Amino acid sequence: MKFPFSDEPNTATIVCCHVLEKNEPILFASHDEDDGMWQFLCGHTHETDEARIISLLAAFEIDPSIGELKDMPCGYYATRESIEDHWIVNKIHSNEGDLNE
Ligand SMILES: [Zn+2]
Known part of the structure; x- marks a missing residue:
């Protein structure tokens, strides 16, 4: 499978322990501004x-569907209801008040 991101495969990437241990699917992604x-x-x-x-490559190997977000610019985040749904991309608000959701 081809690595789709323009970032280097060894780019440091944050995941939560649930995603890393594959106990939960990836339903939130962000690209820090x-x-x-x-x-x-x-x-x-x-x-x-x-x-x-982990590396971006390792995250991609956990769930290749994050490759859909390869063109998401810095300062944006994406959410989806389930792994079957498409990503919905939004701009990150500077006050980050919605992180408490
Ligand atoms: Zn988690």
Whole structure:
């Protein structure tokens, strides 16, 4: 399977422990505006100690459907209801008030 991202495969990427252990699907993705870091999370709320750093390639191998987001610019995030649904991309609000959702 071809790696679709323009980022290097070894780019540091944040996932939550649920995604890493494949207990939960990836339902939230963000591409950080400040440092360009990708995050792929299960969509539940998280404690900071549930974050894991892996390579972008490893995240892609967990769920190749994140490749759909390869062109999502920095400063945007995407959500989906389930892995069968398409990603819905939105701009990240600067005050990040919706992270408490
Ligand atoms: Zn999680």
